Amino acid sequence: KQEVTQIPAALSVPEGENLVLNCSFTDSAIYNLQWFRQDPGKGLTSLLLIQSSQREQTSGRLNASLDKSSGRSTLYIAASQPGDSATYLCAVAGANSKLTFGKGITLSVRP
Amino acid sequence: DTAVSQTPKYLVTQMGNDKSIKCEQNLGHDTMYWYKQDSKKFLKIMFSYNNKELIINETVPNRFSPKSPDKAHLNLHINSLELGDSAVYFCASSQNLAGGFNEQFFGPGTRLTVL
Numbered sequence: 001k002q003e004v005t006q007i008p009a010a011l012s013v014p015e016g017e018n019l020v021l022n023c024s025f026t027d028s029a030i031y032n033l034q035w036f037r038q039d040p041g042k043g044l045t046s047l048l049l050i051q052s053s054q055r056e057q058t059s060g061r062l063n064a065s066l067d068k069s070s071g072r073s074t075l076y077i078a079a080s081q082p083g084d085s086a087t088y089l090c091a092v093a094g095a096n097s098k099l100t101f102g103k104g105i106t107l108s109v110r111p
Numbered sequence: 112d113t114a115v116s117q118t119p120k121y122l123v124t125q126m127g128n129d130k131s132i133k134c135e136q137n138l139g140h141d142t143m144y145w146y147k148q149d150s151k152k153f154l155k156i157m158f159s160y161n162n163k164e165l166i167i168n169e170t171v172p173n174r175f176s177p178k179s180p181d182k183a184h185l186n187l188h189i190n191s192l193e194l195g196d197s198a199v200y201f202c203a204s205s206q207n208l209a210g211g212f213n214e215q216f217f218g219p220g221t222r223l224t225v226l
Contacts, residue, residue, distance in 0.1 A: 031213070032213070032214075034214065034215065036217075042219065042220070043201060043217045043218055043219040043220045044154075044201065044203075044217040045217075046214055046215065046216060046217075049214045087152070089154065091154075093213070096159065096166050096167050097142060097144075097159065097205060097207065097213050097215070098156055098159070098167050099144075099146075099156060099215060100156075101153070101154040101155070103151070103152065103153055104152060
């Protein structure tokens with residue numbers, strides 16, 4: 001059974017700092033890994049998807065990496081801004097596109 | 112244009128009632144999903160349908176019955192609502208592509224409160 005862990009549960013950083021959010025998963029037989037952002041009381045916004053054959057994906061100030069063999073992914077946020085404050089969720093896709101989610105990391109970027 | 116939409120956004124009801132949540136996607140995707148986010152914000156898949164066919168059915172009480180009238184719609188009907196059903200329910204969709212590139216897009220969620 002796939003388990004996804006995101007530690008720490010919460011993170012507070014000053015504006016402008018570069019930061020890394022970690023995600024680990026127990027079963028390396030995945031099809032892809034997706035990072036989402038969730039604002040309070042809102043739905044999920046897809047940030048990046050990495051296919052199992054890829055090592056990383058970039059979108060703007062975001063860079064996500066995937067190391068399938070070690071069961072790890074990181075989301076790198078460059079030059080963080082207060083608008084980046086949200087909960088970041090990591091999810092891995094197994095058979096039938098079933099997504100297993102971590103519990104998320106709540107990020108607060110202080111002005 | 113909203114890609115994945117859900118109605119209603121909020122639903123407050125009494126224990127024992129039957130309710131439905133509707134989901135529609137205009138992305139042309141062939142796969143749709145229902146997820147439940149509990150009070151601890153943990154998201155878990157409930158069901159998925161591919162071309163109106165049930166693909167995933169997690170350990171969900173049979174009081175929950177998804178219905179897919181066509182590829183663009185996946186509704187969730189809940190019978191005999193219980194206090195523990197209070198949660199936010201998210202609908203999602205994706206296109207079933209080879210190679211693992213089946214990015215899922217989520218709706219805004221329906222907050223269900225059972226009194």
